[in-house]
Amino acid sequence: MWRCLFLEGTACLSQVAARSAHKLPPQRCFSSFLITTLLTKRHSPRFAIPSLCPTGQLQAMTLPICCRSYKRDTKSILEFPVDPITVADIKHYLRSKAVPFNDGYSCLHAPSIFLDSTVGVHAGKENFTMFIDKTTGQFLCKESLVEGSWEDLQDCLEVMQKEEQAFLSPHVLLGYPESLEEQEEKEQEFQEVQRIWSSAVPFSDLSQEEVHLVKTMFQIGKISNATLKKFGVRFFKPTKALVFPWFGGKDCSLHGVKLLSAQRTENGVVAYTEATVPRASTYNNLFGLPLVGRMDTEVVLTGQEVDTMAVSQATGLPSVALPRGVNALPPALLPYLEQFKRVTLWLGGDMRSWEASKIFSRKLGLKRCSLVRPGEFQPCPLEALVQGRNLARIVKASIPAAHRSIVSFRQLREDVYGELANTEQVAGVKWSRFPELNRIMKGHRKGELTVFTGPTGSGKTTFISEFALDLCMQGVNTMWGSFEINNVRLAKIMLTQFAMQRLEDNLEEYDWWADRFEDLPLYFMTFHGQQNIKAVLDTMQHAVYLYDISHVIIDNLQFMMGQENLSVDKFALQDHIIGAFRKFSTESGCHLTLIIHPRKEEDDRELQTASIFGTAKASQEADNVLILQEKKLVTCPGRRSLQVAKNRFDGDVGIFPLEFNKSSLTFSTLEKGKQKLRKVKGDKVEGAENETLRDTLKKAGTAVKKETAITKEKLVKLDRPAKATKTPRASKGAAAGKDKPEPEGKKQP
Numbered sequence: 155m156w157r158c159l160f161l162e163g164t165a166c167l168s169q170v171a172a173r174s175a176h177k178l179p180p181q182r183c184f185s186s187f188l189i190t191t192l193l194t195k196r197h198s199p200r201f202a203i204p205s206l207c208p209t210g211q212l213q214a215m216t217l218p219i220c221c222r223s224y225k226r227d228t229k230s231i232l233e234f235p236v237d238p239i240t241v242a243d244i245k246h247y248l249r250s251k252a253v254p255f256n257d258g259y260s261c262l263h264a265p266s267i268f269l270d271s272t273v274g275v276h277a278g279k280e281n282f283t284m285f286i287d288k289t290t291g292q293f294l295c296k297e298s299l300v301e302g303s304w305e306d307l308q309d310c311l312e313v314m315q316k317e318e319q320a321f322l323s324p325h326v327l328l329g330y331p332e333s334l335e336e337q338e339e340k341e342q343e344f345q346e347v348q349r350i351w352s353s354a355v356p357f358s359d360l361s362q363e364e365v366h367l368v369k370t371m372f373q374i375g376k377i378s379n380a381t382l383k384k385f386g387v388r389f390f391k392p393t394k395a396l397v398f399p400w401f402g403g404k405d406c407s408l409h410g411v412k413l414l415s416a417q418r419t420e421n422g423v424v425a426y427t428e429a430t431v432p433r434a435s436t437y438n439n440l441f442g443l444p445l446v447g448r449m450d451t452e453v454v455l456t457g458q459e460v461d462t463m464a465v466s467q468a469t470g471l472p473s474v475a476l477p478r479g480v481n482a483l484p485p486a487l488l489p490y491l492e493q494f495k496r497v498t499l500w501l502g503g504d505m506r507s508w509e510a511s512k513i514f515s516r517k518l519g520l521k522r523c524s525l526v527r528p529g530e531f532q533p534c535p536l537e538a539l540v541q542g543r544n545l546a547r548i549v550k551a552s553i554p555a556a557h558r559s560i561v562s563f564r565q566l567r568e569d570v571y572g573e574l575a576n577t578e579q580v581a582g583v584k585w586s587r588f589p590e591l592n593r594i595m596k597g598h599r600k601g602e603l604t605v606f607t608g609p610t611g612s613g614k615t616t617f618i619s620e621f622a623l624d625l626c627m628q629g630v631n632t633m634w635g636s637f638e639i640n641n642v643r644l645a646k647i648m649l650t651q652f653a654m655q656r657l658e659d660n661l662e663e664y665d666w667w668a669d670r671f672e673d674l675p676l677y678f679m680t681f682h683g684q685q686n687i688k689a690v691l692d693t694m695q696h697a698v699y700l701y702d703i704s705h706v707i708i709d710n711l712q713f714m715m716g717q718e719n720l721s722v723d724k725f726a727l728q729d730h731i732i733g734a735f736r737k738f739s740t741e742s743g744c745h746l747t748l749i750i751h752p753r754k755e756e757d758d759r760e761l762q763t764a765s766i767f768g769t770a771k772a773s774q775e776a777d778n779v780l781i782l783q784e785k786k787l788v789t790c791p792g793r794r795s796l797q798v799a800k801n802r803f804d805g806d807v808g809i810f811p812l813e814f815n816k817s818s819l820t821f822s823t824l825e826k827g828k829q830k831l832r833k834v835k836g837d838k839v840e841g842a843e844n845e846t847l848r849d850t851l852k853k854a855g856t857a858v859k860k861e862t863a864i865t866k867e868k869l870v871k872l873d874r875p876a877k878a879t880k881t882p883r884a885s886k887g888a889a890a891g892k893d894k895p896e897p898e899g900k901k902q903p
């Protein structure tokens with residue numbers, strides 16, 4: 155496929171070259187005006203490539219991109235921030251350019267450089283409508299909706315100064331030209347949003363009986379029709395789904411929709427499934443935001459749309475719901491929350507919500523945040539409404555997020571109670587492919603450090619890839635730092651494990667699986683080979699902030715050692731690096747899995763904790779030590795076992811055999827596969843009477859030819875037995891159909 159970039163002579167070459175040479179964000183280009191100015195100025199290293207530029211003339215350039223139409227995905231590959239910035243750097247720079255600013259909670263507020271303050275509604279006012287993220291420098295002008303990176307902003311300010319301009323046109327920053335495929339996809343999404351929205355019915359147009367039925371189905375009997383109307387909620391009959399609109403932009407136009415559908419599971423309990431158009435990664439809607447007044451200073455942040463409606467109805471307080479619930483608080487939303495002096499986080503009624511609220515409050519600024527601690531009398535807002543509790547009182551009783559350095563047991567007793575009362579949730583996310591790991595380790599918890607070792611070439615990368623994939627498929631935001639094998643090879647392994655088959659033999663299925671794989675919350679660092687520990691740690695921190703990464707895998711530690719000062723003793727160096735990783739996982743709340751090679755042992759001896767390369771520091775600092783044991787048997791050469799040699803959580807250790815399947819590269823046992831298949835079939839039989847969102851959309855003629863986000867989000871979680879919940883939460887993606895023409899007996903991931 156060829157993609158055409160039509161750019162101006164001087165500008166085009168430098169623009170392309172500068173972007174690639176200096177790794178500037180590819181999604182942003184400057185308009186020719188800005189580039190020409192920058193080139194004339196020629197002091198900016200980012201644009202100083204004059205030798206490449208034949209000056210002046212207009213010309214068109216056609217760049218070969220690739221012969222296959224890959225989608226440009228800026229999010230899944232994480233580039234190391236070239237110059238990590240601090241808030242002090244940002245402030246210093248703004249002062250040097252005489253830009254006034256106010257220090258906000260997560261952002262600095264400055265007058266927008268994209269508004270003419272001499273005309274119109276902005277005349278004479280100093281409008282502090284430009285928000286600069288204190289951690290990344292990313293900016294957004296809330297009035298003109300111009301946004302960009304810190305480098306973009308710096309360049310704009312340079313141009314303004316040079317040209318002695320008071321403001322810039324909002325069109326100075328141009329979007330990256332989209333490929334035909336991308337444009338088509340966007341258009342399809344737009345059509346799909348419009349189609350769903352226009353065929354969805356406002357509650358006022360449903361009969362009383364229907365309203366009653368829908369409310370019962372979604373357990374929103376206590377949410378009044380007036381509240382549903384106020385929030386613009388509709389009902390989409392073909393999939394029996396609630397439709398939550400995303401109104402955004404200056405004109406408050408429809409940007410997208412979220413559908414919540416209900417299905418009865420095998421045991422008769424209702425499970426809820428969510429889907430969004432556009433896809434979840436770009437669905438940046440704070441549901442309820444259009445109802446918040448400019449002067450409101452307090453807000454209740456919830457994890458679900460129904461919770462926001464419950465809070466709003468019961469307390470009259472402004473409330474907004476996060477687009478991806480407890481999974482992420484995208485920094486792009488932070489400017490919209492800056493106006494609030496007090497933010498109460500009431501994300502749900504379980505431990506996962508509690509963990510998420512503690513992490514999100516750091517992004518929002520601890521001082522203004524207070525948290526509703528889940529508990530028997532403090533369930534999620536909707537449940538609280540159903541139980542007739544006083545929601546206003548619960549909000550008022552929320553506890554400040556900023557913790558003190560010294561606490562007494564009195565302050566800890568509720569935390570301790572929470573841990574005792576919710577042992578299952580405290581134990582973390584369970585593996586669906588490794589029940590034995592659940593038995594021994596109990597689960598995968600945030601903030602822990604796992605050290606993993608095994609003989610050379612025994613399958614460490616292959617195993618940990620499936621181990622991480624399993625968690626990622628359950629919504630654990632995951633990032634790989636694969637220094638040994640490149641990202642393409644690693645992604646190939648993971649995709650094979652995801653599809654559970656040799657895709658080489660079924661290339662016609664590639665796109666089907668790749669589409670689903672693409673929707674996993676999975677990111678890769680772009681490092682390869684020897685790396686500097688600081689660069690890696692900076693990237694990890696960056697990723698935790700941007701994507702709420704909660705599991706990082708480093709393969710392997712030895713690649714961190716080469717670049718450091720060779721005069722330092724290598725054991726001391728390794729200890730220093732392990733110390734830094736330990737600090738990172740504790741402070742960021744992100745689980746780190748670190749692969750370390752063993753020291754040289756005699757071939758026939760089993761490895762043990764002491765076999766880990768280096769001093770005892772690695773095993774001392776680790777919360778968990780996992781060892782891939784390899785038995786050198788002639789009869790069974792591929793036999794491996796996984797040993798849990800340390801488990802700080804509850805002390806249980808043990809070993810269990812792994813069954814390697816060479817075609818799917820998986821270690822899951824055959825028996826388990828059968829179980830999975832049964833479950834899927836079970837769900838499908840059960841689902842036949844309650845059609846899946848995908849099936850019904852198709853029947854209703856609403857599904858577009860190419861599958862889009864509406865179905866993808868859930869399909870990656872297809873294998874999981876539908877979680878049955880009483881309330882519409884914690885059950886995302888529980889059930890969904892499959893419309894792929896499938897050979898008999900094909901396994902689902």
Ligand SMILES: Nc1ncnc2c1ncn2[C@@H]1O[C@H](COP(=O)(O)OP(=O)(O)OP(=O)(O)O)[C@@H](O)[C@H]1O
Binds near residue numbers: 638791794
């Ligand atoms: N249990 C197994 N039996 C046979 N082959 C396996 C097994 N596990 C992995 N392999 C294969 O062995 C090769 C090496 O696997 P992998 O790269 O995961 O090992 P590793 O332990 O990470 O290697 P290194 O020590 O170089 O880091 C791969 O081709 C993989 O498919």
